[in-house]
Amino acid sequence: MTAEHVLVHVTTDSEESAHGLADSAVRARLAACAQIEGPITSVYWWEGEVQQGQEWRVSCKTTAARYPALESHLLDRHPYDTPEIIATPITGGSAAYLAWVTEEVSSS
Template sequence: MTEPAGLTVLTTTDSEEKARALARGAVDARLAACAQISGPVTSVYRWEGAVETGEEWQVLFKTTPHRYDELEAHLVAAHDYETPEIIATPVVRGSARYLAWVSAETAPTAAL
């Protein structure tokens, strides 16, 4: 199986402020080229035996497969949810210029 051209990684949190902090932290660390925040959204889920409904903000990160493990570790450490949603979806095709930009923006640098 060939490696995807890129990844989009989704997480959610319970406030716009927290979503912005997660987005900025990942981009500052070069773990994502960019992050888009959408919300609020209504989430309905089962947690500890009860069906809950809550307002959340989604954060969609654009990254590369080689940065995924570090991005996931960063999100787990920075997130205040006990079990945060972290889902990666492969990008199988896309604009070559855009994907090259994502790759360049997520490349580790000597300055870090």
């Protein structure tokens, strides 16, 4: 089964940046909605060393068809050289909610 919808997670370095990414994705109709969580603590390898820092996570709901445009949009506006952008297929959920997601990202 191919998922028609995806949940896209992206992390960023500030609450302001998270709000900017969320707002611009929704206004561009690339995401039906976006939720912001944070701060969260991330531990990761970067430039040969283990790093740790606070980040904010943005979770966007969109269709699989709109994902490439959403990814491009996020990459163009993201402050990181290599941002975390992960799309997870939505394999189930409220039919009414998923229909709403489709309608919102299909509107002009």
